[in-house]
Amino acid sequence: MTDRTLPTGKTAAAAMRGGARPGGPGFLARYGLWIFAIVVMVAAPQFMTSGFSRSMLSQIGIAIIFALSYNMLLGQGGMLSFGHAVFYGLGGFAAIHLLNEISPDGLPLPLELLPLAGGIGAMVFGVIFGWISTARAGTTFAMISLGIGELVYAGTSMFPDQFGGESGISGNRVTDTSLFFGYGPQVEVYYLIAFWCLISTIVMYLLTRTPLGRMANAVRDNEERVRFVGYDPRIVRFVQYVLASFFAGIAGGLTAINYEIVTAENVSAVTSGSVLLMTFIGGVGNFAGPILGAILVTILQLSLSSVTETWQLYFGLLFVVMVMFAPMGLAGVIMAHQPIWQAGRMGRLVVPYAIGLVTFLIMGTGLVALIEMNYYMSTTYDASIPMVLFGQDVSVHEALPWALAVAATVVGGYLFRLAIRRIVRAWDAVVAEIKQGGA
């Protein structure tokens, strides 16, 4: 069986070249996006002042580091891991133990450096597990990562002193040793997270442009040829793996500070699965993809879970649909529009897209209603009590709501199919025009 990976190489290389074209774009074109990102990061908590949104921003920052570190494996190195949370969680445990050494009056270590401790802690395990698992790529690698993930998760319950058993290990982030803030209020923690997020993102971005990053791409795309050129694919994978575990550990360390508790949940398969979803939904072929994914998925997770109990179903649907129709993720979808945008022909797609959106919303509303009514019927104690759906009281024992929902789903679905055909036609026409114009 040959190991085919997702066709990620070309777009990734193109994205990187865009920034480094000699004598190409000026300062603003080259660093504009970075500056914009920094401004947004600094300004965001000043506008979003509620406790919920500030803690969401903090979670997004952590998720970005975690997803980017995961993409070092999947997107850049072609290693599909089902156990990346091992490093996130173990980094968190390393950090929280050190925090308990510092606080209240112990080691004179600044709190700001704690994430680094998490990173180093995770890296130690990265060396051990990496050496075991990077000998092979493809499915074997995925299986080993699954096994290691389960081993570590089960292991946490065997060492209650080190991992705190069911209740986890808690700490207190307010120490005398911090350099800048007291880290009592959430916004101060946010700025610490933002700082580490920025540093990690820059370092991980620069890493993609080192010989190591390029060799990781090469090992992903054609391992045999890499061996031919004189590199050992295993060593390349190993180094990439260890570095990825380091950054996952930084994210874990920040989690320890943010929540002041680390539990076995942090190393579990659920956490591993969720970082995989984030990275993939964002897009593995582009450096910015996982960032998009981390932002979107964290917001979805937090907001959907407060609206509906069955949010994971929508989430699974989104994921499966992405795998089937947009395996390059959100970033891939955006990148596909770039040439059309540059040719100034986006206007041609606006109307088909709008029709697509409207029909999708009709279908989606029906589908959501069906799912929610079904869920309500099977999980509530007394289904005769009306449920609240889209702000309306709906009685699931009457036929009307069901008929409406089915009608909306079927009619909307049919119209959406037609709309999709129209989008495809418009798209093909625009692409043909651009090609003719260029020739």
Add this chain to the structure above:
Amino acid sequence: MLEILVFSLLNGVLFGMLLFMLSSGLTLIFSMMGVLNFAHASFFMLGAYFAYQISTVTGFWIALILAPLLVGGIGMLIERYGLRRVHKYGHVAELLFTFGLAFLIEEIVVMIWGRIPVDYGVPADLNFTFFTLLGTNFPAYRAFILLIAVMMFAALFLTITRTRIGLIIQAALTHPDMVAALGHNVPRVFMMVFGGGTALAALAGVIGGPILVTEPGMAFLLGPIIFVVVVFGGMGSLGGAFVASLLIGVIQTLAVALDWSLGGTLAAIGINLPVDGFIGTFSRITVSQTAPILPYLMLVLMLIFRPKGLMGTRES
């Protein structure tokens, strides 16, 4: 002690047989299509739920036949309209597709049957004691499971090695182009194999549901272990899967019955380890506590030292 040993062995073999029923379908799908189907245990769960639903209307025996057929049909549809689409993006995308599918199936099961376990019990016809040994009863239903599993293994083995269908399946595995040139519809063979594999998983669910608990988390609980079986036994080897299932079933069941620990054993021969710290904790861990990790330890060790697995002929 003898009684514990005998019944642990019996239950180990039973658990191993259930594991084999589950993993035989996975092995079949994997060796044919190269797809490690992450949703395989979800089809097992669907089998149990469908059987529960059908048996409330028609009784157990019709459910035993109908539920696997239904799940097999669903499996075929998923292959035709999902997996085949994703195939062109490569194995990672296929793996991710089945991974997402597992999520989705679990949530759909919650949506229809709720989060609490359903009342799917041993059928009344089989609810008696088969034999009594050393004062402990062995239920007839467990003997029934053993019987079905052995029959399934025999049927599967004969189909693959002795029939024309098996010939085509084996040929499509190694020489798909040649088989297509001879006039066989290879994609349809794949679809049938995927459907057959999921039907086998569902059959395991129908008979396994009553002795395990039929609840939405059951797929997540069993999912990783069947990968251990398939990888440990050797990817694509039915015999390997059989041996690995029994091995894992027996080892895990026996381990649960043992409360030996390293510290206790050493203390018995006069060596006392420190009580505190990491070593202290380590020395107090009993064999029964390590039971959950043993399969994964076996998996990781096997992949390090012999990636082909016990009886496999090729690496992934």
